[in-house]
Amino acid sequence: xxxxxxxxxxxxxxxxxxxxxxxxxxxxxxxxxxxxxxxxxxxxxxxxxxxxxxxxxxxxxxxxxxxxxxxxxxxxxxxxxxxxxxxxxxxxxxxxxxxxxxxxxxxxxxxxxxxxxxxxxxxxxxxxxxxxxxxxxxxxxxxxxxxxxxxxxxxxxxxxxxxxxxxxxxxxxxxxxxxxxxxxxxxxxxxxxxxxxxxxxxxxxxxxxxxxxxxxxxxxxxxxxxxxxxxxxxxxxxxxxxxxxxxxxxxxxxxxxxxxxxxxxxxxxxxxxxxxxxxxxxxxxxxxxxxxxxxxxxxxxxxxxxxxxxxxxxxxxxxxxxxxxxxxxxxxxxxxxxxxxxxxxxxxxxxxxxxxxxxxxxxxxxxxxxxxxxxxxxxxxxxxxxxxxxxxxxxxxxxxxxxxxxxxxxxxxxxxxxxxxxxxxxxxxxxxxxxxxxxxxxxxxxxxxxxxxxxxxxxxxxxxxxxxxxxxxxxxxxxxx
Numbered sequence: 001x002x003x004x005x006x007x008x009x010x011x012x013x014x015x016x017x018x019x020x021x022x023x024x025x026x027x028x029x030x031x032x033x034x035x036x037x038x039x040x041x042x043x044x045x046x047x048x049x050x051x052x053x054x055x056x057x058x059x060x061x062x063x064x065x066x067x068x069x070x071x072x073x074x075x076x077x078x079x080x081x082x083x084x085x086x087x088x089x090x091x092x093x094x095x096x097x098x099x100x101x102x103x104x105x106x107x108x109x110x111x112x113x114x115x116x117x118x119x120x121x122x123x124x125x126x127x128x129x130x131x132x133x134x135x136x137x138x139x140x141x142x143x144x145x146x147x148x149x150x151x152x153x154x155x156x157x158x159x160x161x162x163x164x165x166x167x168x169x170x171x172x173x174x175x176x177x178x179x180x181x182x183x184x185x186x187x188x189x190x191x192x193x194x195x196x197x198x199x200x201x202x203x204x205x206x207x208x209x210x211x212x213x214x215x216x217x218x219x220x221x222x223x224x225x226x227x228x229x230x231x232x233x234x235x236x237x238x239x240x241x242x243x244x245x246x247x248x249x250x251x252x253x254x255x256x257x258x259x260x261x262x263x264x265x266x267x268x269x270x271x272x273x274x275x276x277x278x279x280x281x282x283x284x285x286x287x288x289x290x291x292x293x294x295x296x297x298x299x300x301x302x303x304x305x306x307x308x309x310x311x312x313x314x315x316x317x318x319x320x321x322x323x324x325x326x327x328x329x330x331x332x333x334x335x336x337x338x339x340x341x342x343x344x345x346x347x348x349x350x351x352x353x354x355x356x357x358x359x360x361x362x363x364x365x366x367x368x369x370x371x372x373x374x375x376x377x378x379x380x381x382x383x384x385x386x387x388x389x390x391x392x393x394x395x396x397x398x399x400x401x402x403x404x405x406x407x408x409x410x411x412x413x414x415x416x417x418x419x420x421x422x423x424x425x426x427x428x429x430x431x432x433x434x435x436x437x438x439x440x441x442x443x444x445x446x447x448x449x450x451x452x453x454x455x456x457x458x459x460x461x462x463x464x465x466x467x468x469x470x471x472x473x474x475x476x477x478x479x480x481x
Contacts, residue, residue, distance in 0.1 A: 001031060001033060001034065002033045002034070003020055003033065003034040003035075004033055004034065004035045004036065004179065004180055004183045004203070005036045005183075006036045006038060006042060006046065006183075006200070006201060006202045006203060007183050007186040007187065007190075007200060007201040008045060008046050008049050008197075008200045008201075008202070009049040009052075009053075009196045009197045009200065010190055010195075010196035010197070012183070012187075013036075013045075014036055015036035015037050015038055015039065015042055015204070016039055016041035016042050016045070017037065017039055017041075019036075019037040020034035020035060020036060020037055021034065021035055021037050021176065021179075021204070021205075022034055022035075023035055023090055023177075023178070023179055023180050025089045025090065025092070026091070026092035026322075026323040026324065026325050026326065026357050027089075027092050027314055027322055027323050027356075027357075029356070030089075032086075032089055032090055032180060033180050035179035035180060035183070035203040035204075036202075036203050036204065037203070037204045037205070037208070038173075038202045038203055038204030038205075038208060038209030039204070039208055039209060039212075040208075040209070040212040042202055042204075042209060043202070043209060043212045043213050043216055046171055046200045046202050046213075047142065047171070047213075047216050047218040047219065048218075049196070049197040049200055050142045050169040050170070050171050050197055050198075050200055050218070051141075051142060051169070051197075051218055052196075052197045053169040053195060053196060053197025053198040053199075053200075054139070054141055054142055054167075054168065054169035054197075054198075056195055056197070056198070057164070057167060057168075057169055057195060057198045058138075058139050058167040058168070058169075060167075062116045062117055062119070063116075063117075065113075065116050065164070065165065065167065066113045066114075066116040066117060066165075067113075068192065068193050068194055068195075069109055069110075069112055069113035069116065069161065069164065069165060070109070070110060070113045071192040071193050072109050072161075072188070072189045072192040072193075072194060073106045073107075073109035073110045073113070074106075074192065075188050075189070075191055075192035076102065076105050076106045076109060076185075076188055077102075077103075077106050079184075079188050080102055080103075082184065083102045083105075083153060083181070083184065083185070083188070084098050084099060084102050086180060086181050086184060087101055087102065087152070087153055087181060088314050088315060090152070090177075090178050090180055090181055091149060091150065091151075091152050091177075091178050091181070091325070092278075092314070092322040092323040092324075092325060092357075093277060093314065093322065094277070094314050094319050094320065094321065094322055095314060095315050095316070095317060095319070096317060096319075097276065097277050100154075101151055101153045101154045102153065104154045104438070104440070105153050105154045105157040105185075107440050108154065108157045108158055108161055108162075108440045109157065109161050111440040111441055111457060112161040112162050112164065112165040112461070113165065115162065115165045115166075115457060115458055115461045116165045116166075118458060118461075119137050119166065119461065119465065120137075121134070121135040121136050121137050121467070122134070122135040123135075124469075126471075128477055129475075130473060130474045130475035130476065130477050131471050131472065131473055131474065131477070132471065132472040132474060133469065133470070133471045133472075134469075134470050134471075134472075135467055135468065135469055135470075136467075136468050136470060137166070137462070137465040137466070137467060137468075138167075138465060138466050138468055139163075139166045139167035139168040139464065139465055139466075140163075140168060140220040140221045140244045140464050140465065140466055141168060141169070141219075141220030141221070142168065142169045142170070142171060142218060142219055142220050142221075143159075143163040143168045143169070143170045143171070143219075143220065143221040143222070143223060143244075143464055144170075144171050144172075144173065144213050144214060144219045144221070144222045144223070145159035145160050145163075145170050145171070145172045145173070145222075145223045145224075146159075146172075146173050146210060146214075146222070146223070146224040146225070146226060146230075146234065147159060147172060147173075147174045147175060147182065147225060147226075148175050148225050148226045149175040149177035149178045149325050150277060150280040150281060150282075150325070150379075151277075151281070152174060152175060152177075152178035152181045152182065153181050153185060155225045156172060156174060156181075156182055156185060157185070158225075158440075158444075158455050158456065158460070159172075159223040159224075159225065159246075159455065159460075160172060160199060162455070162456070162457070162460030162461050162464070163221070163223070163460065163461075163464040164194075164198065164199065165461050166461045166462075166464050166465050167465075168220075168221070168464055169197060169198050169199070169200075170198070170199050170200075171199075171200045171201070171202060171213065171219070172186070172199070172200070172201045172202070173201075173202055173203075173204070173209060173210045173213055174201065174203060175226075176203070176204065176205050176206075177325050177326065179203035179204075182201050182203070183201055183203065185201075186199055186200070186201045206230070211237065214234055214237045214238065214243075215237055215240075215241075217241065219243060220243060220244060221243055221244035221245070221246075221464050222234060222238050222243055222244070222245050222246070223246045223247075223455065223460075223464075224246070224247050224248070224249075225247075225248040225249075225282075225455075226249065227249065227250055227377075228249040228250045228377075228403075228449045228450070230249075231247040231249040231451065231452075234247070235247065235452070244463070244464060245452060245453065246445075246451075246452065246453035246454070246455060246460070246463050246464070247445075247451040247452045247453060248282070248405075248444060248445050248446070248450075248451045248455055249282070249405075249446065249449065249450050249451040250282055250377040250379075250403060250405070250449070250450060251282050251283055251284075251286075251377065251403045251404075251405030251406055251435075251446060251450050252286050252287055252374075252375065252376065252377055252401050252403045253283055253284060253285055253286055253287065253403070253405055253406045253407055253408075253426070253435040253436075254285075254287045254288075254289055254397070254398035254401075254407045254408075254424070254426075254435070255270055255273055255274075255285035255287070255288045255289070255407070255408040255409075255410065255434055255435055256289050256291075256394050256395075256398060256407070256408070256409045256410065256411075256420055256424075257270070257288065257289065257290045257291065257294065257298055257410045257411075258291050258391065258394075258409070258410065258411035258413065258416060258417075259291040259292065259293070259294050260411055260412050260413050261410045261411050261412060263294055263297050263298050263301050264301050265410075266298060266301075266410045267298060267301035267302040267304070267305050268305060269408075269410060269433065269434050270285055270288055270302055270383065270410075270434060271302060271305040271306060271309070271361075271383075272434055272436070273285030273408060273434025273435055273436045274286065274288075274302075274361075274381065274382075274383035274434075275306065275309060275320065275321055275361045275381045275383070276321070276436060277321070277322070278321045278322055278323065278324055278358075278359065278380060278381045279378065279379060279380045279381040279382060280324065280325065280329070280379050280380070281436055282377075282405060282450075283405055283406040283428075283435050283436045283437070283438075284435065284436055285383065285408055285434045285435045285436065286377070286378060286382065286383065286384060287374060287384055287386075287397075287398075287401075288302070288383055288384065288385045288386070289386060289388050289394045289397055289398060290385060290386070290387050290388065291387075291388055291390070291391065291394060292387055292388060292389050292390070293387075294387070295365075295385065295386065295387025295388075296365070296387070298385065299348055299363060299365045299385040300348065302348075302363050302383060302385065303348035303349040303363040304349075306349050306350060306361040306362070306363055306383075307349050307361075309321060309361050311354065311358065321358075321361065321381060322358070323356060323357035323358045324357045324358070324359060324380060325357070326357065327357065329357075329379060329380065330353065330357050330359060330380075332378065332379065332380070333359050333378055333379070333380030333381075333382060334353070334359070335372070336371075336372045336373040336376065336378045336380070336382065337351050337362055337364070337373065337382060339368075339371045339372050339373060340364045340367040340368065340371055340373040340374075340384070343367065343368030343370075343371045344366075344368065345364045345365065345366055345367040345368065345371075345373070345384075346364070346365040346366060347362065347363070347364055347365075348363040348364070348365050349361070349362065349363050350362030350363065350381070350382075359380055359381055360381070361381040361383075362380075362381060362382045362383070363383050363385060364382065364383070364384045364385065365385050365386075366385075366386055366387075367384045367386065369386070369397075369400075374386075375401070375402075377403070391416060391420075394420075395420060395423045395424060398420075398424050399423075399424065399425050401448075402448055402449040403446065403447075403448060403449050403450045404425045404426045404427060404446045404447025404448045404449075404450050405426060405427055405428075405435075405445075405446035405447075405450035405451070406426055406427065406428045406429070406430070406435040406436070406437070406446070407424045407426045407428070407429045407430070407435050408429070408430045408431075408433055408434040408435040408437075409421060409424075409429065409430070409431045409432070410432065410433075410434075411431070411432070414431075417431040417432065418431065425447050425448075426446065426447060426450075427443070427444065427445045427446040427447055427450065427451075427454070428442070428443075428444065439456070440456060440457060441456060441457035441458075442456050442457065443455070443456050443457070443459040444456045
């Protein structure tokens with residue numbers, strides 16, 4: 001059984017204590033490998049490496065950083081099969097989702113490479129005739145990227161490569177559920193020519209290594225994709241030393257089905273939004289609002305589609321969903337569904353554990369809107385459906401949430417679709433589609449408890465740069481004394 005070290009300064013090294021922890025395949029329970037269990041001593045080593053890497057990387061001409069990132073994209077594609085298979089095993093991804101992740105990661109790298117040449121700033125008009133003013137962008141320094149288990153390759157890549165494009169160095173602390181794919185990704189980028197210390201990975205647990213990293217004075221910025229609770233903790237730490245912060249957190253995303261939309265087509269779209277990767281996606285379509293009189297008919301169509309979803313070998317192209325990541329995640333889903341039942345909701349399909357960590361795709365009709373299945377992020381294959389009397393009520397209910405990450409609007413009426421898009425308070429609204437959408441150039445992030453800042457394209461690059469005003473006196477100016 002392979003033992004993985006931290007990836008620091010271009011090579012794998014064991015934890016300072018020599019301790020490891022296991023990475024398990026959620027589908028089978030098989031031990032995939034052992035990862036280094038980081039501590040505060042490892043934090044000092046990795047920050048020292050990253051500071052050295054930053055000094056070198058930030059001094060390179062933009063064209064050289066662009067060239068290296070493009071080679072990294074090519075190398076990801078060259079290692080396609082190895083990355084694909086590890087993703088399937090370690091995160092419980094279906095092969096369809098894993099293929100998407102690997103190819104999207106290469107696309108993210110190419111997008112970041114393109115942004116290297118577009119770090120534009122400004123020259124400013126000035127009231128003083130003999131002064132020239134300019135604004136320049138500089139990298140913030142060393143960025144800590146804390147990545148989740150649900151899309152452990154592509155979400156890590158997004159948090160890493162855009163700050164790299166801006167000239168920063170990055171230290172990754174991946175989820176303890178999926179440490180191996182992060183190490184393999186770092187090795188791939190290093191093989192492509194990314195210099196030592198520019199991208200390091202430290203594996204372990206939040207309290208033991210994540211928190212010391214976040215607190216370290218050598219860290220200048222933090223990017224986190226994860227739960228709102230974790231985001232709040234990291235935010236509290238970051239503000240103590242004014243670190244640059246970008247948080248992509250949880251969601252309880254609405255999908256609006258207007259009454260001009262074909263019910264069966266809407267059910268097909270909603271099923272993808274709700275049940276992809278067993279609902280373990282922060283942008284999944286969890287709250288479905290259906291305009292009167294189609295509520296019941298839509299819910300039954302969605303239940304029919306949910307029943308038809310195939311479960312099987314994760315490497316079979318027809319397999320639609322897989323396991324939850326661990327027992328804690330499964331217990332939470334069970335509790336949310338039970339609370340809905342206790343509150344008088346109707347379970348149209350699912351509601352039970354199929355086997356191991358696999359929960360059946362579940363459709364809840366008329367859940368209590370004060371209960372956890374409606375208000376809290378379930379992070380499982382559960383879609384809650386309710387009927388609304390009017391378009392205005394749909395908008396109002398969509399906005400009755402502490403979250404504001406993403407939304408979808410299914411309609412053939414462009415005016416009402418765009419009206420909904422403007423009125424829904426979310427970081428992204430997708431007309432004609434479910435709420436689970438992404439694009440490497442788009443700003444991903446949310447309102448309210450769904451986060452702070454935006455990731456993707458120029459928005460990530462700009463977020464992890466500092467603006468500096470430089471003025472130049474070209475002649476004599478009057479002095480007050």
